[in-house]
Amino acid sequence: MNNQTLPKAELHCHLEGTVAPDVALRLAKRHGYDISRIIAPDGRYNWRTFNDFLAVYDVVAEVVRTPEDYYEIFLDYYARAAAQGLIYGEMFISSDHPQAVGISYDTFMETLNQAADDVEAKYGVHVRFVLHVVRHYGIEKARAVADLAEKAPKRRVTGLGIAGDEAQYAHADFTFAFEAGRGAGLQTTAHAGEHAGPSSVKNAVMHLGAQRIGHGVRAAEDADLLTLLKEQNITLEVCPSSNVCLGVAPTIETHQLSALRAAGVPVSLNSDDPPFFFTDIGREYALAQQHHGCTDADLIDITRTALAAAFCDDATRQSCLAHIDAWEKEHLA
Ligand code: ADE
Ligand code: ZN
Numbered sequence: 301m302n303n304q305t306l307p308k309a310e311l312h313c314h315l316e317g318t319v320a321p322d323v324a325l326r327l328a329k330r331h332g333y334d335i336s337r338i339i340a341p342d343g344r345y346n347w348r349t350f351n352d353f354l355a356v357y358d359v360v361a362e363v364v365r366t367p368e369d370y371y372e373i374f375l376d377y378y379a380r381a382a383a384q385g386l387i388y389g390e391m392f393i394s395s396d397h398p399q400a401v402g403i404s405y406d407t408f409m410e411t412l413n414q415a416a417d418d419v420e421a422k423y424g425v426h427v428r429f430v431l432h433v434v435r436h437y438g439i440e441k442a443r444a445v446a447d448l449a450e451k452a453p454k455r456r457v458t459g460l461g462i463a464g465d466e467a468q469y470a471h472a473d474f475t476f477a478f479e480a481g482r483g484a485g486l487q488t489t490a491h492a493g494e495h496a497g498p499s500s501v502k503n504a505v506m507h508l509g510a511q512r513i514g515h516g517v518r519a520a521e522d523a524d525l526l527t528l529l530k531e532q533n534i535t536l537e538v539c540p541s542s543n544v545c546l547g548v549a550p551t552i553e554t555h556q557l558s559a560l561r562a563a564g565v566p567v568s569l570n571s572d573d574p575p576f577f578f579t580d581i582g583r584e585y586a587l588a589q590q591h592h593g594c595t596d597a598d599l600i601d602i603t604r605t606a607l608a609a610a611f612c613d614d615a616t617r618q619s620c621l622a623h624i625d626a627w628e629k630e631h632l633a
Contacts, residue, residue: 309386386581489511517560
C-alpha cells in the first residue's frame, strides 16, 4: 500500500483519547498531578476491562487542564495524522471534561476552533467537531450538553453524539438530546453495538435517529439489521484495533470488518483512542489491507464512504474528493 500518502478520512476519534502516556505524564508533571497508577511498568496505559478503560480515560482527561494543553494535544494529533495521509477528521469532544478542570465551554471551543483553523492552514486537514453526551455521566449532564448543542455558537461543531458505557441507561433516555441537536442543525451519531449487541444499534437508529453509528460492529450478528443499515445508508465508524483491545472482536483477523463490507454496509476506518489501543489512522488502514484483503482501491473507496457520511458542508466534501481523484490518477491509474 502507498500507506503514508493514501488519502484518509477519520470520523471517530475522542479528543482526550489522543493523549499518549508520555504526553499525559508530561502534562501531569506540569500541573503537579500523580498519575503513576494508570501507567503500567512497560509505559502503556494500565487498564483491563472496558470500565477500567473509561476510568483511565477520565484520569488522562484530568491532566489536560488549560486551553494551551488542549491546543497542544490537538495540533500534535493532527500533525501526526496528516503525515499519514489524513485529509479530513471529525473530533469527538465532550463539554464535561474541560468543565471538570474549570475551562468554560466558550473558552474550550474558542481554543479548538482556533486550533482547527491552524491545523487546516498548516497541514491541510479539514476538521469538524462532534459534541458528545457521555452516557454514564447520566441524564442531568446530558441535559446540559443538549442545552449547549441548542444554544452555543456552532462554527466547526457540526454533529452531536453519544459515547460511554452502553450498559448504563437506554438510548431512548437520550432522545431529548438528539432532538435538541437536530433542531439546532446538528447531524447525529451514536456509539452502539460495541459492548451491547445488535439491538443496541437498532435502538440508536430508532430512538435517536442516528445517521451514523459509532462501532456498530455487532450488527454483523443480525442479517436483517445489516440489510437495514445498507438500505438506510447508515455508515458505521469502525475502529478495528479498539475492538480487539476491548474484547469486542477476538482478533484482528476475525474482526467483523470483512462481514460488514461483504454485506454492503457503508464503513469507515477510525482509530477511536489511538494510544490506548496502540494504533493510529495509518495503522487502521494498513490492518484492513493486511488482514481483510482491502486493496488500495478498496481503501480509497472507504475514504470516499467516510466523506459521503461526513458532517461537513459540500464545498469541503468536494475539495476532499478532488484531492482523492488527483491522488488516484497519480497512484492507481
Ligand atoms: N469513549 C472513548 N472511547 C470510547 C469507546 N470506545 N466506547 C465508548 N465510549 C468511549
Ligand atoms: Zn469511540
